[in-house]
Amino acid sequence: MKQLLLLSGKGGTGKTTVATGLIQLSQAKAYADCDVDAPNLHLVLGTFDNHATKPYYDLPKAVIDPNRCTECGLCYQVCRFDAIAENPYRVIPHLCEGCTFCTHVCPAEAISLEETVAGTIELHTRGDETFSTATLKMGSGTTGLLVTEVKKQIKDKAEFAILDGSPGIGCPVIASLTGVDLVLMVAEPSLSGISDLKRVIQNARQLQVPICVIVNKSDVNEELTERIRHYCAKEALPFLGTIPYDREAVAAINSGQSLIERGGPASEAIQEIYHKVMKELEAL
Numbered sequence: 001m002k003q004l005l006l007l008s009g010k011g012g013t014g015k016t017t018v019a020t021g022l023i024q025l026s027q028a029k030a031y032a033d034c035d036v037d038a039p040n041l042h043l044v045l046g047t048f049d050n051h052a053t054k055p056y057y058d059l060p061k062a063v064i065d066p067n068r069c070t071e072c073g074l075c076y077q078v079c080r081f082d083a084i085a086e087n088p089y090r091v092i093p094h095l096c097e098g099c100t101f102c103t104h105v106c107p108a109e110a111i112s113l114e115e116t117v118a119g120t121i122e123l124h125t126r127g128d129e130t131f132s133t134a135t136l137k138m139g140s141g142t143t144g145l146l147v148t149e150v151k152k153q154i155k156d157k158a159e160f161a162i163l164d165g166s167p168g169i170g171c172p173v174i175a176s177l178t179g180v181d182l183v184l185m186v187a188e189p190s191l192s193g194i195s196d197l198k199r200v201i202q203n204a205r206q207l208q209v210p211i212c213v214i215v216n217k218s219d220v221n222e223e224l225t226e227r228i229r230h231y232c233a234k235e236a237l238p239f240l241g242t243i244p245y246d247r248e249a250v251a252a253i254n255s256g257q258s259l260i261e262r263g264g265p266a267s268e269a270i271q272e273i274y275h276k277v278m279k280e281l282e283a284l
Helices: 015-026 074-078 101-105 143-152 171-177 191-206 222-234 247-254 265-282
Strands: 002-008 030-033 050-057 061-064 111-114 117-126 129-136 160-167 182-187 211-216 239-243
Touching: 002 015, 002 171, 002 191, 002 265, 015 160, 015 182, 015 211, 015 247, 015 265, 030 143, 074 101, 101 111, 117 143, 129 143, 143 160, 143 171, 160 171, 171 191, 182 191, 182 265, 191 211, 191 222, 211 222, 211 265, 222 239, 239 265, 247 265
Parallel strands: 002 160, 002 182, 030 129, 030 160, 182 211, 211 239
Antiparallel strands: 050 117, 061 111, 117 129
16 A cells, blocks of 8 residues: 655645645545644545544543542652642643653542543545544544554555644654555745745655655745745655646635635646656656
8 A cells, every 4th residue: 555645844835736636636545633732624525425434532530439538648749740720639631741750649539530532533435435643632632643543544545645734843743654665745925934844844754755846835035935946856856846826726625625626727737746746756
């Protein structure tokens, strides 16, 4: 099973818009939204026939039994994360890191660790298509583990899968990168976009994952677009093309369509990029 992962160094580059176009053009039978903090790929994928959800459990967190607590205050004193509140003593769940220090110092053995639901994992099917996604509760920190679970759900479901990754360079990006065959970086022509692009490329290289690059909204700043093109040439990274700014993109999003369905200059550019991406995959 070959996996294509789309990444961007920052949000708002148009990564998901490109991912949707590639899913439709390739007629992919397996795809996933790995942006578990703010999944949105489902907004333009239409309806599915079957849906399955299951809870995702975070790392265990401390819980104080009020019937056994003697209010000695030791747990409050040793907690480095300020996750213990007073009067009465209780644990603040979103601050607890599950380090277990409080359980060891409690003389009354009133503190235990309990699993907590941190989000939901979803699997949607439509004919022979499989779509995997998840939603993490606000404040939960195990995004990398959840992304891994999302990827497991489409493993061996088809010969080819497209993954819409998270923006940035954090844990969900590292988890998304693991095991994929090719990364398509969607950059934008801005100073922050270039800086973030370089950081993601550095992470991908450390994991020895092949990378290719495109620039979205390229005509917004043609000078910076050329800077990205020259950077790719210098670093021996395949530069697969540019996508112009297109007002049809906003219209497509507002109407729940993809750019491929809507048409226009950006749609044509994505179609050209699609053929180049598939050639890169075939060469691996």
